[in-house]
Amino acid sequence: MTTSQPAASFTEHELRGMIAQIISADFEPRIRAQMHAAFDELLQERLAAFVRDNELRVREFSLMERIVRVEEELKALREIEAARFETTENRFQALQREMDKRFEAMDKRFSVLQWTIGLGFTCMIAFLSFLKLWS
Numbered sequence: 001m002t003t004s005q006p007a008a009s010f011t012e013h014e015l016r017g018m019i020a021q022i023i024s025a026d027f028e029p030r031i032r033a034q035m036h037a038a039f040d041e042l043l044q045e046r047l048a049a050f051v052r053d054n055e056l057r058v059r060e061f062s063l064m065e066r067i068v069r070v071e072e073e074l075k076a077l078r079e080i081e082a083a084r085f086e087t088t089e090n091r092f093q094a095l096q097r098e099m100d101k102r103f104e105a106m107d108k109r110f111s112v113l114q115w116t117i118g119l120g121f122t123c124m125i126a127f128l129s130f131l132k133l134w135s
Contacts, residue, residue, distance in 0.1 A: 010018075
């Protein structure tokens with residue numbers, strides 16, 4: 001049985017277009033899914049690398065900030081320590097001046113006492129000599 005039907009004649013361009021439609025209808029969702037999966041994987045890798053790099057930078061930055069704060073605190077402590085030493089030194093100098101004044105006053109007293117004792121002995125010897133001469 002042969003039926004004679006008119007043969008459909010399609011041009012090569014039309015055939016290619018129909019094949020492309022059939023393929024695109026079937027493969028497009030799979031290709032899109034694969035592309036989305038590859039894109040998501042690539043995006044996750046890039047994002048993880050970006051976060052890792054920036055996390056290191058943030059750590060370095062926070063460490064630098066801490067170092068700066070510690071250095072400033074040490075500088076402030078040195079200034080406070082220098083002020084305390086200066087105050088202590090001033091107190092010792094004032095105490096030394098006060099002690100010098102006291103020793104000078106004691107020296108004057110002993111000098112006066114020495115002269116008084118010397119004059120007293122001289123007067124006593126002179127008086128005794130004078131009494132011996134009169135007797």
